[in-house]
Amino acid sequence: MSLQPVNSEKDVYSVQDFGIKGSKHTGEFFCKILTASDTSTHGGFSVPRKAAEKLFPQLDFSMQPPTQELVVRDLHDNTWTFRHIYRGQPKRHLLTTGWSMFVSAKKLAAGANIFNLIVVSNLVIRVLPQLCSVPKYVTLLAGVRRASRQQKALPSSVLSADSMHIGILAAAGHAAANGSQFTVFYNPRTCRSEFGVPLAKYRKSVYSTQIS
Amino acid sequence: MSLQPVNSEKDVYSVQDFGIKGSKHTGEFFCKILTASDTSTHGGFSVPRKAAEKLFPQLDFSMQPPTQELVVRDLHDNTWTFRHIYRGQPKRHLLTTGWSMFVSAKKLAAGANIFNLIVVSNLVIRVLPQLCSVPKYVTLLAGVRRASRQQKALPSSVLSADSMHIGILAAAGHAAANGSQFTVFYNPRTCRSEFGVPLAKYRKSVYSTQIS
DNA sequence: AATATCACCTGATGG
DNA sequence: CCCATCAGGTGATAT
Numbered sequence: 001m002s003l004q005p006v007n008s009e010k011d012v013y014s015v016q017d018f019g020i021k022g023s024k025h026t027g028e029f030f031c032k033i034l035t036a037s038d039t040s041t042h043g044g045f046s047v048p049r050k051a052a053e054k055l056f057p058q059l060d061f062s063m064q065p066p067t068q069e070l071v072v073r074d075l076h077d078n079t080w081t082f083r084h085i086y087r088g089q090p091k092r093h094l095l096t097t098g099w100s101m102f103v104s105a106k107k108l109a110a111g112a113n114i115f116n117l118i119v120v121s122n123l124v125i126r127v128l129p130q131l132c133s134v135p136k137y138v139t140l141l142a143g144v145r146r147a148s149r150q151q152k153a154l155p156s157s158v159l160s161a162d163s164m165h166i167g168i169l170a171a172a173g174h175a176a177a178n179g180s181q182f183t184v185f186y187n188p189r190t191c192r193s194e195f196g197v198p199l200a201k202y203r204k205s206v207y208s209t210q211i212s
Numbered sequence: 213m214s215l216q217p218v219n220s221e222k223d224v225y226s227v228q229d230f231g232i233k234g235s236k237h238t239g240e241f242f243c244k245i246l247t248a249s250d251t252s253t254h255g256g257f258s259v260p261r262k263a264a265e266k267l268f269p270q271l272d273f274s275m276q277p278p279t280q281e282l283v284v285r286d287l288h289d290n291t292w293t294f295r296h297i298y299r300g301q302p303k304r305h306l307l308t309t310g311w312s313m314f315v316s317a318k319k320l321a322a323g324a325n326i327f328n329l330i331v332v333s334n335l336v337i338r339v340l341p342q343l344c345s346v347p348k349y350v351t352l353l354a355g356v357r358r359a360s361r362q363q364k365a366l367p368s369s370v371l372s373a374d375s376m377h378i379g380i381l382a383a384a385g386h387a388a389a390n391g392s393q394f395t396v397f398y399n400p401r402t403c404r405s406e407f408g409v410p411l412a413k414y415r416k417s418v419y420s421t422q423i424s
Numbered sequence: 425a426a427t428a429t430c431a432c433c434t435g436a437t438g439g
Numbered sequence: 440c441c442c443a444t445c446a447g448g449t450g451a452t453a454t
Contacts (some may be wrong), residue, residue: 015430037443046442091436092442096433253446258427299448304427308448418433 039108044096049086050095054185059086251320256308259296259318264305345410 009152031039038045046055059066065087072080083097244250250257259268271278277299284292295309314320 029430035443037445040444043432043444049441085433086440087434090440090442095435099432159436247428252429255429255447255449261426266428297448299449300427301452302426308449312447 034108039103043098044094044099045082047093047095049093052084056084056093061086105199246320251315253312256306256311257294259264259305259307264296268296268305271296272300 008092022023032048033052042066056070059068065085067083067085070084072082080102081098082095082102085094086092087094130178135209230410243265244260247258249255269283271280277297279295279297282294282296284294292314293310294307294314297308297339298304299306
C-alpha cells in the first residue's frame with residue numbers, strides 16, 4: 001500500500017473512480033479453479049474458452065497463430081504482462097510467457113489432485129484496455145491456495161505489534177509533515193479463504209463512507 | 213532367438229562374422245550410467261562428447277543445427293532410429309527423436325536420485341555404417357535398471373520347467389524334421405547385474421568352440 | 425568444460 | 440467438444 005500526500009481536491013478519488021466501474025462492470029469477471037497444469041512450471045494458463053472470448057480483447061485471427069500481449073494490473077497496481085495465444089489441436093486460449101512469474105509471485109498452487117480444490121482469495125486482476133479502442137475492464141479472480149506442506153512461518157518482527165504501530169505512525173507522520181511519499185508493508189493474509197468476492201461488492205458492503 | 217535349419221555349409225557362420233569384428237573393434241564402445249534426464253519422457257539422451265566425436269559418424273557442421281539420423285541395431289537384430297543433433301548453449305550432442313521409444317522398449321530407468329546408480333546390462337548396440345563411406349561399427353552399452361518399486365512378477369507359466377523343455381524340444385524337433393523355422397522366446401533376465409562386458413569378450417571367454 | 429537439470433513452448437490424446 | 444494432462448524439443452542455468 002502506497003500512501004501519497006494530498007495536494008489538491010483533484011487528487012481525491014471516490015471509490016467509484018478507483019478502477020471498478022460499478023454496475024457497468026457487473027458479470028465481467030470469471031473465476032477458475034486452478035489446475036495442476038495451470039500452476040506447474042511446465043506450462044501456461046489454460047483459459048476457459050467462454051471467458052477468453054467474452055473478456056479478452058479480440059485476437060487477430062489472420063495471424064498464425066493468433067497472438068497478443070495482455071497487460072493486466074492487480075489491486076496493488078502492479079502490472080503483469082502475459083502472452084495470449086490461440087493454438088493447439090484442438091485450438092484453445094492460453095497464457096504463456098509471463099504466467100509462471102505471476103504464479104510464483106502470487107504463490108498460486110493447484111489443489112490436491114483428489115479434490116482439485118482451490119481456495120479463492122481476494123486477488124483481482126483487471127485487463128488493461130491497451131489493445132482495445134473502447135476501454136474495457138475485465139475482472140479475473142485468481143485462485144490461491146496454501147501449499148499443503150507445512151510452510152515455514154515468515155519470521156515475524158521482533159518488535160511487538162504496539163511497537164510496529166508506533167513506528168508506522170511515526171513514518172506516516174514524518175511523511176505527512178514533509179509532504180513526501182511513504183510505504184506501508186503488510187503481510188498478505190496466509191489463511192485459507194472459502195470465497196472470492198468481487199472488489200466492488202466488498203467495498204459496497206464494508207465502507208459506508210468514501211475513502212480518499 | 214530365431215533358429216533356422218541349416219541347408220548348406222554356406223549358412224554356417226563363425227562367431228567372428230557375427231557382427232563383432234574382433235580386435236578391429238577393440239575400444240570402440242562406451243558405457244554411460246543413465247541419468248534421470250536421459251530416461252525421462254521429457255527429453256533425449258545426452259551423449260558424452262568424447263563418445264559422440266569418436267564413435268558417431270561425423271556431423272555436417274554447415275547445417276544449422278548439425279543433425280543426422282543414426283540407425284542402430286541391437287543384439288536381437290532389431291533396428292532403432294535416433295535423431296542425433298548438436299545444439300544448445302553450450303553445444304552438446306543429443307539423441308532426441310526415437311530415443312524415448314528405445315527407453316520404454318528396453319525398460320531403461322535411471323537410478324535412485326541419491327546414488328544415481330545404474331546397473332549395466334548386456335545390451336549392445338551397433339551403429340550401422342549408413343552414413344559413412346567406410347563401414348564403421350560402434351558398440352554402445354546401455355544401462356538397465358530394475359524399477360525400484362516392487363514389480364509384479366511376470367506371470368510364470370503354469371507349466372513346470374521340465375514341461376517347457378519338453379515342449380520346446382518338441383517344437384524344435386518338428387521344425388527340424390520339416391525344414392521349417394521356429395522361434396524360442398526366453399525371458400530377458402530381470403536381475404541386477406554389476407558389470408557390462410563387451411559381447412566379443414564374453415563370447416571369447418565362454419565358448420571354446422564355434423557355434424552356428 | 426562438460427553435462428544434468430530446468431523452464432517453457434509445442435501438438436497429441438483422451439476423459 | 441472442452442480442456443487437463445502428457446510427450447517431446449528447445450535454450451538457459453546449475454552442478
